[in-house]
Amino acid sequence: MSIRPLITLCFSFITLVLSAQCFPERHSTNWTDAWISCSPKPNPNPARDSSHWILFDLNKHYRIHQIKCWNLNDPDRLDWGMREISIDYSEDSVAWRSAGSIALERAPGHNRYEGAAWEDVPISSARYILLTSLSTHGGECGGLSEIRFAAEKLQDPVDVVEPQRAKAFSVKVSPNPFTDVASIVLEAAGTGSIEFQVSDLLGQVIERGSLYSENGFFSLRLPARHWKPGAYLFIASDGKQLVHRRMIKANDR
Secondary structure (H helix, E strand, O other): OOOOOEEEEEOOOOEEEEOOOOOOOOOOOOHHHOEEEOOOEOOOOOOOOOEOEEEEEEEEEEEEEEEEEEEOOOOOOHHHEEEEEEEEEEOOOOOOEEEEEEEOOOOOOOOOOOOOOOEEEEEEEEEEEEEEEEEEOOOOOEEEEEEEEEEEEOOOOOOOOOOOOOOOOEEEEEOOOEOOEEEEEEEOOOOEEEEEEEEEOOOOEEEEEEEEEOOOEEEEEEEOOOOOOEEEEEEEEOOOOEEEEEEEEOOOO
16 A cells, blocks of 8 residues: 655745645634735636636656645635635646646634645646636635645656756746747746746836746746737846846737
């Protein structure tokens, strides 16, 4: 009988670890210990509309058996909690498949909250997990307190050594110029989160969001079909440094 490790995602720390817990089952009532989105943005899965979403890069391929969610548990913001979430997965962040959706009850708003029951998910192999809000409990923002996956790591035939870790803070955009989609690859020393935004040359913010990684390598695909042709500036921060790159949206042919 094999033991399935838990991938625990605790938004107060934005980390990914195996066989660990943020706190035994119960969760904080503080909204700062949660993930919250109040600005819908273009979804990494082009089949979905702009929405509240969160993308996890697990850095390795996993077979995922179950998912457990804790809804937003701040007593003053319970209507921001998710009512229904879609689950998409991918091996390369380009081709996406659906693992269905799950429904979540409104959190109780007290510190005895132990989350929803484990839900079975049919994911045979994935590196990227995308959770998209289909509806909330009435609020314009959407949020979650914690997520855990019951999963087993898959062995890649060509991946026989531990992955390299990024050593410098850098960003690459390809292609550049681009038309429909801009692919961003970021490297940042250490682990944790990267905040990014894209603005035009007048300073108007076009896109913004967060990326999470364990080894310092981040990837992002920005659907740009709705952008006007011209120059844009991609800016990213790891909390200590800033890195930027000029991007050119070409005319559609």
